[in-house]
Amino acid sequence: MTRKFKEEAVIIRQEEIANDIYSMWLHTDQIAESAQAGQFVGVYCRDGSRFLPRPISICEIDREDQAIRIVYRVAGKGTDEFSYMRTGMPLYVIGPLGNGYPKRTEKAFLIGGGIGIPPLLQLAKELDCEKEIILGYQNRQVFLSDQFEQYGNVHIATQDGSLGVSGNVLDVIRDKQLEANVIYACGPMPMLQALKRYAQEKEIECWISLEERMACGVGACLGCVCKSVHKDEHTHVNNKRICTEGPVFDAREVEIG
Ligand SMILES: Cc1cc2nc3c(=O)[nH]c(=O)nc-3n(C[C@H](O)[C@H](O)[C@H](O)COP(=O)(O)OP(=O)(O)OC[C@H]3O[C@@H](n4cnc5c(N)ncnc54)[C@H](O)[C@@H]3O)c2cc1C
Ligand code: FES
Numbered sequence: 001m002t003r004k005f006k007e008e009a010v011i012i013r014q015e016e017i018a019n020d021i022y023s024m025w026l027h028t029d030q031i032a033e034s035a036q037a038g039q040f041v042g043v044y045c046r047d048g049s050r051f052l053p054r055p056i057s058i059c060e061i062d063r064e065d066q067a068i069r070i071v072y073r074v075a076g077k078g079t080d081e082f083s084y085m086r087t088g089m090p091l092y093v094i095g096p097l098g099n100g101y102p103k104r105t106e107k108a109f110l111i112g113g114g115i116g117i118p119p120l121l122q123l124a125k126e127l128d129c130e131k132e133i134i135l136g137y138q139n140r141q142v143f144l145s146d147q148f149e150q151y152g153n154v155h156i157a158t159q160d161g162s163l164g165v166s167g168n169v170l171d172v173i174r175d176k177q178l179e180a181n182v183i184y185a186c187g188p189m190p191m192l193q194a195l196k197r198y199a200q201e202k203e204i205e206c207w208i209s210l211e212e213r214m215a216c217g218v219g220a221c222l223g224c225v226c227k228s229v230h231k232d233e234h235t236h237v238n239n240k241r242i243c244t245e246g247p248v249f250d251a252r253e254v255e256i257g
Contacts, residue, residue: 005030006094013087018143020074022083025067032066036100037122038248042217044092045078054078055214059118071118098247101207105129106181111169113187124151132178136169170194196251206251212242219244227255
């Protein structure tokens, strides 16, 4: 398990990269050094009435300049508050939290849906293998897709058919007859369920990142459990804490339907 740090980070820059989607680079003293692709940070609000940190995936890591990038959608009061923050402002963050993606060397699918796309960018940078990167969006308001291009073959799916393949990420695989030996995915639950089934049919490895509402973010409150095939060492029941045993799981290990 990686050591976690709570620190006062400083905002290097923040910009809106699509409607209500923001990219923020943060200078950290220690988090960037040990963070891995697929891990997340807890970002604290400055408004004291919202004391629990908001879990946000690490999108990119710049270890040389001790910086991390997060990309988030404004979903409620906490993320709305972050969206008004400017360069030079301090922000408390805790991390790196959870476990990242294991890195294989066989040909890989990197599959992201909506706001699940950000953590795959750092993974795309780090994986040393052939990559088919499939990004699913609602419509042509895409984000980050251009930055993936230097790391593999990028394919886009849009639900409304306004860009790329019309439909979802599995429609891309079928339409283009793509194949790979391992899947890394992050996105909405129906997408992860479909990918789990696809991986079972094809008998390939599938690593999925799960999201759940979180409270402590560090394994203490059991507020984020999902059903697992094997018993959890901590509670001795068929549960896994997404914040500590996840968010990345072998799809065979978790019961997501
Ligand atoms: C491991 C992990 C990684 C995440 N990474 C990202 C990311 O990279 N970018 C991003 O935009 N969001 C990410 N999320 C979701 C993000 O944590 C929530 O959108 C955020 O906490 C909402 O906070 P808020 O105060 O703005 O909204 P709230 O007022 O707390 O809630 C507003 C809405 O967001 C929903 N929500 C709250 N918490 C979560 C959650 N944990 N998961 C899903 N929905 C939630 C609520 O049900 C509600 O509908 C991640 C969540 C987890 C668990
Ligand atoms: S959020 Fe508290 S145990 Fe996961």
